[in-house]
Amino acid sequence: MFISMNEAGKFLEGCDNVYIFTHQSPDGDCTGAGFALHDILRNMGKKSAVLCSDEFPEKFNFITNTENNADFTPETFITVDIADTKLMGKYAEIYGDKINLCIDHHISNKDYAERTLLESDSAAACQVLYKLACTMGIELSDYSAGCIYTGIATDTGCFKFESAGAETHEIISEIMRHHKLNYAKINREMFDVKSKKRLEMESTVIKNMEYHLDGKLTIICVTDDMVKENNLLPDDLDGLTAISLQAEGVEVGITIKGGTNDEYKISMRSANDINVSEICKSFGGGGHIKASGCKITGNLDNVKKSLIDAVRKGLEK
Ligand SMILES: [Mn+2]
Structure with a gap:
């Protein structure tokens, strides 16, 4: 069932003990969205953990180097940037049919979750999450803002794709205005530095x-x-x-x-x-x-x- 920002916000407020899933072969968007949501939930006093079928690439260490302990009994299951439970990799079988909320921007989303917050014209799942946080009146930490910036930058090929329209740039401008962020360093590491x-x-x-x-x-x-x-x-x-x-x-x-x-x-x-x-x-x-x-x-x-x-x-x- 597709739901609105308000409904998704209400759901997040009421949930606890959350497993957040990112897709296999994690990219900047699912990594950024997963850990930003993790941070948001923790700051709301909730227990959460980010799970991924594959290891997160080292270049995302500045995002993933945070407390992330899945050692609790989960009650809520959320996916970010996942259009199809197949993309959950090894977690698909155990949790694929238990997803309570999906936050996504893929036009091909299979509507597999109990509730799906889908904005297919959003440049990134991180953009959807940013708008959700705004709807909920949540002030992002600098860390979360960095996660969201990274997700939007990587999913738009460093703001080159058509998907990076006026709204994306407005959001980035808000993030830059309100948060300490070394975006030049993030972009160099995401796009230029190669082994x-x-x-x-x-x-x-x-x-x-x-x-x-x-x-x-x-x-x-x-x-x-x-x-x-x-x-x-x-x-x-x-x-x-x-x-x-x-x-x-x-x-x-x-x-x-x-x-x-x-x-x-x-x-x-x-x-x-x-x-x-x-x-x-x-x-x-x-x-x-x-x-x-x-x-x-x-x-x-x-x-x-x-x-x-x-x-x-x-x-x-
Ligand atoms: Mn994405």
Whole structure:
């Protein structure tokens, strides 16, 4: 059931002993939203903990280095930035059908929770959470403001995407005005700083990038074998899709990861007007119009072929 900001606020006021779930392969938005909500609930005198199926990347240490102890009997289950319980990873089976509140901004949200606060035109789950906090009359701590800033910055590609509209900038301006925040440092660490290994991998990825459909489609492929060979961490693979969209004339950029048991994880990005959410839906996935994903099983050549066909159809529309 979809609910309003007011209803979500009332629910938060009445709840306690909360497990907050972020999605697997955590990004800045779910990490920021999870820990900001954790901080908000603690400041309301409630017990809470953030749970994630995967480890949080080190670059989010300034967010995750806080007391976070799940050693209590939970009564309330909240997800942030999770469109589908599948994305809860190992927690999906135990808690997937128990979610009391979902705070999200994905147009593809499956409405799996008892209550869903969905703003599909919000740039980030952190933006939804910020507005919820305002509705509740909560004054954010500098720490929470930093979490929310990070989530909005990362989900908008450092305020480059169309999703970062007037409202997003107004919220960021409010955050900057009222909180001590080293946003230049956050942005440098989120977007510019890369390990030597990562830089080397990027150069390999660029060298091996495939151009299809007259250069309108680019494909980057990083298989599990390559990951093992080069000792890469999940964090080293983050944001590769951005590279696929740097090619001049490109409309759709695809990143293929995985390969163990012939299972591939596909990330798809659109440079302009192609709706990649629709293309990914045809493979059982989804996401945003310009950024979506899906999983495909098969041998790599066939996976690529079906993706190229699907994008060709998308371009012809
Ligand atoms: Mn998000």
